[in-house]
Amino acid sequence: MSGAGDQAGRVNLRSALRQAFRFALEGLAADDVVAVPEAEIAGLVEQVRETADAKFGDYSGTMAMALAKRAGKKPRDVALEIIKRLITAPGYADLFEPPGDPVGPGFINVRVKDDALAAVVSRAVADDRLGVAAVEHPQTVVVDFSSPNVAKPMHVGHIRSTVIGDAIARILRFRGHRVITDNHLGDWGTQFGMILWGWKHCRNDAAFGADPTAELGRLYRLVRKVADAKPEELAADPTAATLAAEHPDAAREVLAETAKLHEGDAENRALWERFMPVCRGEIDRIYARLQVTFDHTLGESFFQPMLAATVDDLVAKGLARESRGAIGVFLGGEDDPPLLIRKADGAFLYATTDLATIQWRLENWEPDRILYVVDHRQSQHFEQVFEAARRWGVDGVADVDLVHVAFGTVLGEDGKPFKTRAGDTVGLEALLDEGVERAAAVVGSGEEGRAGMSAEDRRHVAETVGIGAIKYADLSQNRTTDYVFSFDKMLQLTGNTAAYMQYAVARVEGIFTKGGIDRGQLRRACHGVLLSDPKERALALELLRFGEALEDVEADSRPNVLTAWLYDLAGCYSTFYDSLSVLKAEGAERDSRLALCDLTGRVLRRGLDLLGIGTVEKM
RNA sequence: GCACCCGUAGCUCAAUGGAUAGAGCAUCGGUCUUCGGAACCGAGGGUUGCAGGUUCGAGUCCUGCCGGGUGUACCA
Numbered sequence: 001m002s003g004a005g006d007q008a009g010r011v012n013l014r015s016a017l018r019q020a021f022r023f024a025l026e027g028l029a030a031d032d033v034v035a036v037p038e039a040e041i042a043g044l045v046e047q048v049r050e051t052a053d054a055k056f057g058d059y060s061g062t063m064a065m066a067l068a069k070r071a072g073k074k075p076r077d078v079a080l081e082i083i084k085r086l087i088t089a090p091g092y093a094d095l096f097e098p099p100g101d102p103v104g105p106g107f108i109n110v111r112v113k114d115d116a117l118a119a120v121v122s123r124a125v126a127d128d129r130l131g132v133a134a135v136e137h138p139q140t141v142v143v144d145f146s147s148p149n150v151a152k153p154m155h156v157g158h159i160r161s162t163v164i165g166d167a168i169a170r171i172l173r174f175r176g177h178r179v180i181t182d183n184h185l186g187d188w189g190t191q192f193g194m195i196l197w198g199w200k201h202c203r204n205d206a207a208f209g210a211d212p213t214a215e216l217g218r219l220y221r222l223v224r225k226v227a228d229a230k231p232e233e234l235a236a237d238p239t240a241a242t243l244a245a246e247h248p249d250a251a252r253e254v255l256a257e258t259a260k261l262h263e264g265d266a267e268n269r270a271l272w273e274r275f276m277p278v279c280r281g282e283i284d285r286i287y288a289r290l291q292v293t294f295d296h297t298l299g300e301s302f303f304q305p306m307l308a309a310t311v312d313d314l315v316a317k318g319l320a321r322e323s324r325g326a327i328g329v330f331l332g333g334e335d336d337p338p339l340l341i342r343k344a345d346g347a348f349l350y351a352t353t354d355l356a357t358i359q360w361r362l363e364n365w366e367p368d369r370i371l372y373v374v375d376h377r378q379s380q381h382f383e384q385v386f387e388a389a390r391r392w393g394v395d396g397v398a399d400v401d402l403v404h405v406a407f408g409t410v411l412g413e414d415g416k417p418f419k420t421r422a423g424d425t426v427g428l429e430a431l432l433d434e435g436v437e438r439a440a441a442v443v444g445s446g447e448e449g450r451a452g453m454s455a456e457d458r459r460h461v462a463e464t465v466g467i468g469a470i471k472y473a474d475l476s477q478n479r480t481t482d483y484v485f486s487f488d489k490m491l492q493l494t495g496n497t498a499a500y501m502q503y504a505v506a507r508v509e510g511i512f513t514k515g516g517i518d519r520g521q522l523r524r525a526c527h528g529v530l531l532s533d534p535k536e537r538a539l540a541l542e543l544l545r546f547g548e549a550l551e552d553v554e555a556d557s558r559p560n561v562l563t564a565w566l567y568d569l570a571g572c573y574s575t576f577y578d579s580l581s582v583l584k585a586e587g588a589e590r591d592s593r594l595a596l597c598d599l600t601g602r603v604l605r606r607g608l609d610l611l612g613i614g615t616v617e618k619m
Numbered sequence: 620g621c622a623c624c625c626g627u628a629g630c631u632c633a634a635u636g637g638a639u640a641g642a643g644c645a646u647c648g649g650u651c652u653u654c655g656g657a658a659c660c661g662a663g664g665g666u667u668g669c670a671g672g673u674u675c676g677a678g679u680c681c682u683g684c685c686g687g688g689u690g691u692a693c694c695a
Contacts, residue, residue, distance in 0.1 A: 052638065062637055065675055075675065104638060105675055149695065190694050255693095300695090326693045343693040350695050377689055379623065408624085409688085442657095477632075481625065482688075489631065493657045495643035496632090500657075507655050514654070555635075564633065567642080578651095578659045585654095618655095 009123045010133040012547045013112060017059050017096065018045045020089035025063070027085040034071035034078065050545070057099075057109035058541060064106040075106030083108060095120075112541065118529050121540040125526045125595045130603050132547040134176030142180045142361055143169040145373035146292070149186035150279035150299070151195050153217045154286055155425040156418050156485070157375070160407045163471045163612065164479055165373035166292045167559045168405070170610045171550055180365055184357065185283075185299030187276065189350065193258030194223040195275065196268055197250065200257075202243060212278040227251040259347045262304065272301075286428055290467065291612065298357075306356040307348045311341050314355075319391055329388045339384040354385045355392065362396035369401040371557060376406035376480070405557045408482035418485050432467060438487050439466030442499070443619050453618060461616050465491075465499055468613040472498030475611050476563035496567045498613055501604065504570040505615045508577075508601040511594070515583045519598055522591065530592040535576040539596055542572045546603050550610070559611060566607045573600045 022045050029036040036044070044063040051060045064079035071078050079102035086108070087098050097111045124131025145165020148158050165181070173179040198219030208215040225233050225240040227250050234241040244250065261268040287293065311327060314320035320329045320341060328338030329351075341352040361367060372382060382404040389397050412418040420426055440462035453461070473490035476497075477483040493499050512519055531537040549565035552558075582593045605615050 046635070047637085049635070049637090052634095052641095056638070060637085062676095065637080068675070107638070147695090186695060324692070328692070337692050340693050345693080347693085349693070353695095376624065378695080380690055381695090383623090406624085478634095481632090484631070486631080489644080492644075497643090500643095503655090503657060507657085510655050552635075560633080564642090571642095574658065575660095577654085581654070583654045619657095 010127065010129065010131050010547075011095070011120045011123075011544075012133050012551075013095065013120070013544055014048065014050070014059060014548045014551075015133075016091065017110060018048045020086055020092040020096070021045050021048050021061055021063075021082070023089035023092075024082045024085035028067075028081060033081050034067050034073070036067065050548070051109065054538070056103065056107065057111040059110045059112075061108040061110070062106070064102065064108060068106065076102045079106040079108050114531055114537065117537065117540055117544070118531050121531075121544060121599070122526055122529045122595070124544065125529065125599050126523050130546060130599065130606060131544060132174070132550065138176050138178055139368035140178040140180065140366060141172050142182060142365060142367045142370040143172070143373065144182050144184050144370060145169070146287075146294075147184040147186060147374070148283060149189065149191050150276070150283060151187075151191040151216065152220050153213075154283055154428040156410050156428060156431055157425065158428060159431070159470065160410060160474055160479070161373045161375065162287075162290060162292055163474050164405070164407060164559060165371075166290075167471075167475055167562075167611045168371065168373065168553075168557055170612060171553050171559070171562070174610055175550055175554060180296065180367070181294045182361075183294040183297040183299075185297060185301075186350075187279070188262070188300035188304055188353070190254065190258050191220060192261060192272060192275075193254045193256075194227060195219050196257040196261065196271055197227075197254045198223040199271060201247070212275075213282045216275060216278060223250070223254065227254045255345060255347070259345050262347055286432075289429075289432055290471075291614070300350070300353045303353050303356045303360060304348075306360065307352045310352055310356045310359070311348070314341065314388075314392060317392065319388070329384075329391075331384060331387050331391075339388050351381070351385055351388075354381075355389055358385075358389045358397065358402070359392075359394045362394060362400060366396060367400055369403065371403050371405050373405045373407070373557075376408055379404055379406055403557070405479070407479040411482050411484045413484060413486055415484065432470065435470045435487060435491075436462050436466030438491055439463075439469060439499075442491055442493065457618070461619050464614040464616050465502060465619065468498035468502060468608075471611065471613050472501070472563065475559040476567075478560055479558060496563065498608075501566060501570060501608060502613075502615050503619060504573070505601055505604045505608070506617060506619050508573065508597055508604065509617070511582060511597055515594075517594060522594055522598055525591065526595045528588075528592070529595055530589060532589075533580060535572075535579060536593070536596065539572045539576045539600065542569050543596070543599055543603055546607070562607060562611060566604060569600065569607075570604065573597075 022041055025036050025041050025044060028034055029038075044066065047063045047066070048059055048061045051057055061082070064082055065075045068075035068078050073081075083099050083102070086092060095113060095116045097113055099108050099110050103109055120131065143165055145168075146158065146162040148154050169179050169181045195216055202222065203219065204215060207218070222237075222240055222243070225237055226244045226247065229244050229251065234244055247253065257268060261272055311320065314329060315327065320327050323330075323338060325344030326340050327342035328340045330336075330338045339351050340349055341355065342348055358370070361370060374382070382402075386402040386404075389402065410418045418426055440458065443458070443461050443465050469487075469490040473485070474483065490497055491499055493503065511517070529536075529540065531540055545565065549562050552561045576596070580593065582590065582597060585593055608615055
């Protein structure tokens with residue numbers, strides 16, 4: 001077998017089968033059985049998928065039904081024509097059984113040959129990539145995620161972008177793409193105007209000296225209330241109410257401080273440079289805890305020198321013009337709101353920065369794709385920015401995929417946006433602490449876990465399980481919907497949770513300790529996995545679908561496809577392990593089953609790693 | 620008003636236009652003199668918000684309602 005499905009002995013069974021179906025469909029067109037335009041073949045071939053039920057075989061193709069009307073034939077007859085050519089496709093017979101007759105309205109069901117399955121899984125056991133082939137055509141992909149406003153403390157709202165973006169980046173990188181991660185910090189906007197105003201009017205020097213982060217956070221929260229001047233907020237906060245009464249023009253003054261910063265005012269610039277390390281230290285501590293890293297951290301301030309030219313160029317090209325004192329790009333009719341790129345007071349907006357950033361990334365990184373992992377409330381903004389960028393026509397923009405990877409809101413168990421009882425947003429660090437604390441209470445309670453675990457080990461396990469639980473709960477959810485944050489649910493030891501998956505790894509790999517097995521030697525000696533029992537076969541097939549799961553994650557940027565598959569794999573393994581002896585088996589059968597255990601443990605571990613989730617030896 | 624997203628088991632959630640809509644929790648039952656029982660096997664539980672339409676086939680696509688969320692000119 002050559003091409004898509006094969007790479008240094010790595011076989012993606014689904015890709016290989018799709019390639020064979022492509023051969024069959026092209027033959028169908030060439031023989032005038034039915035005219036299938038080349039452009040449609042890719043879509044039809046993608047209809048080759050895993051079957052819903054093992055009784056239908058391993059994979060099925062459903063395109064015969066779709067083609068029947070056009071061919072003027074019965075779907076079953078079209079299916080027969082496809083099958084006739086499929087079995088002659090190069091390499092088909094090496095991997096797959098000949099399909100039987102079409103089933104139902106015209107399903108073509110295919111089963112992997114047992115000896116081929118055994119050979120492929122044996123190679124996966126010996127493979128660092130666990131049998132997963134890299135993509136044939138690597139792309140350069142920029143993943144823009146996390147992007148907090150550095151002047152505010154990170155809160156629960158930042159977790160989704162950070163965790164989802166990190167997982168997508170890891171997965172694309174493992175797939176073989178050139179991935180560039182960039183944390184587009186909000187370090188130049190109105191929130192700094194608030195801190196600057198607060199610093200000048202109501203700072204507490206002693207507090208800043210003792211804990212600069214806390215003092216800046218206090219100033220931000222206080223000034224935001226003063227500037228917003230919402231009666232109900234002021235009623236609950238006498239300090240803010242007093243300030244608001246003394247400074248009725250605070251909102252305008254905050255914007256003026258922002259504008260002065262942008263214009264290069266020496267005092268504001270100096271304060272900004274003084275505050276930035278404080279803010280960066282704060283968020284970097286959280287990233288360290290989450291074990292999230294970035295290739296670049298090019299915040300809004302980095303692009304600030306390019307903004308004037310961006311506006312000028314858009315105006316010069318006739319795309320942007322003055323309106324009500326501001327400058328906007330008019331994308332729709334006269335009544336549709338324009339995309340504002342310069343305020344009436346001269347300050348730039350985040351749309352301006354986003355456009356300049358696209359131009360800079362295209363010029364410096366030449367990406368094929370840019371993913372923006374940002375919450376769904378900004379979908380309209382990105383639609384406008386992407387459209388404006390395309391019309392702007394900067395070099396490379398016609399060939400780049402600009403994708404808004406949107407996600408829903410984190411809700412509390414009452415179904416409303418996640419807040420503390422006092423109504424404040426929940427700080428991210430406090431959230432992580434609580435997760436770890438609760439994890440500590442549930443880990444180490446099993447028999448094996450209890451045995452000989454030091455206090456330090458327990459802390460490490462609690463950290464891994466607690467942080468993992470928070471990440472996994474987020475990643476296992478369909479990202480487009482809102483999700484309900486519940487420590488009780490995410491720390492359950494059964495079901496599709498991090499703790500269950502981490503336990504599965506520890507349990508699988510505990511065998512090797514118990515049996516005194518040298519795993520390296522086991523892998524080198526693995527020449528033929530035996531799949532005599534249906535449960536062994538099912539596990540082997542599932543293991544080989546790792547690459548398919550990762551492919552499906554990439555297609556729609558949906559990490560929950562991977563969590564669901566890992567959970568299925570863990571279930572397959574449990575079924576296998578429950579009914580078949582491993583350490584108690586003998587000879588070649590024992591080695592073969594140990595090899596399946598070894599591969600299962602490594603795939604689970606790697607899968608969790610690609611989600612940014614750690615594992616432990618014992619728990 | 621307009622735009623976008625979401626309504627799936629009692630609860631929390633899955634399901635590239637494919638076969639009988641699946642998991643976990645909860646409920647009920649079964650297995651095994653534990654290779655890590657934090658296990659395995661099974662049962663009950665559904666008019667996928669409502670009504671039409673397209674299709675060989677619709678939870679999924681289209682139209683209209685109902686209900687919820689978000690956004691909607693100078694925050695990001």
